[in-house]
Amino acid sequence: MVRWEPNARGRLEQAAMELYLDRGFEQTTVAEIAKRAGLTERTFFRHFADKREVLFGGGSALGELLVSRVVEAPEPAGPMDAVAGALEAAGEVLQERGEWARRRQTVIAANPELQERELIKLAAFASELAEALRRRGVAEPAASLCAETGIAVFRIAFVNWVEDADQRDLPQFIRESLDDLRAVTAGT
């Protein structure tokens, strides 16, 4: 029989993040995470495949959000408009989980293996965005260009937002980065 633990997932996330920040991701074990959360390892593995998934589990929801926003963008929107709207929507989600997103970024920045995983996740987002644009009838290479550069803009805006002392909001950073991209591209 499985005992129901109130907010087990949230407690495990919280405990894992504290340990990753205190000791480093590498040095933290699942046993320690479970103990700190007052739960068993078995409960941990009901929620996460491994300790890395605590950091990357939210990725598929974000990917789905990006795709649905591109697919559902109003018809007259150009491909870069559709991507911009999707990125801002994703930015709002991360903004709401601001403290988590910032701490997660700190953990990832300290570990090359996690950086690689993040890179691979973002590349998957770009592929999914390009596919969503093609479903809107956008031809190649425009679909891939919008998707890949959109994700690059998103990543740069995100890092700047994390480092921002004034705590301006993430969708604003994304809009500014898109404006910057337009300016440097036009300057060629």
Place this chain on the structure above:
Amino acid sequence: MVRWEPNARGRLEQAAMELYLDRGFEQTTVAEIAKRAGLTERTFFRHFADKREVLFGGGSALGELLVSRVVEAPEPAGPMDAVAGALEAAGEVLQERGEWARRRQTVIAANPELQERELIKLAAFASELAEALRRRGVAEPAASLCAETGIAVFRIAFVNWVEDADQRDLPQFIRESLDDLRAVTAGT
């Protein structure tokens, strides 16, 4: 005593590529590569750390070329101009090794682990390009935006060039992709 083998490196590259294409990268051993090249495993390891390095050994030279072209671009060049010039120079190098570059791409496309390695290599190129732009006095986020989107353009142009039946040249694909990027970005 080390026996000198005429063009050992080239023979090993050739043998490795044939085996990777015939049997797959995973299924090929260093012993088989050496044997097919008529050389010993010891000779292989004098030239390459492992069988993956046969595919990625040229990466640092390409990275250095990109950086030097950005650093040495004439003073009035804007950041995206400087990046465009560097990408075209890299495109010319790959163009000269056209058959190798196409076969390498086929091997990488068939293997997720190699795709990840390629992604990490391209991200390193983007970091190096951004650093070279900052040395030219380009501020952030413009430096990172130009570097990251430049590498995205390069990758898309490269894949289109590989798939192109007409065998138009790679620098041309790169110029067209930059034009496309400008068009989609301006359309926002």
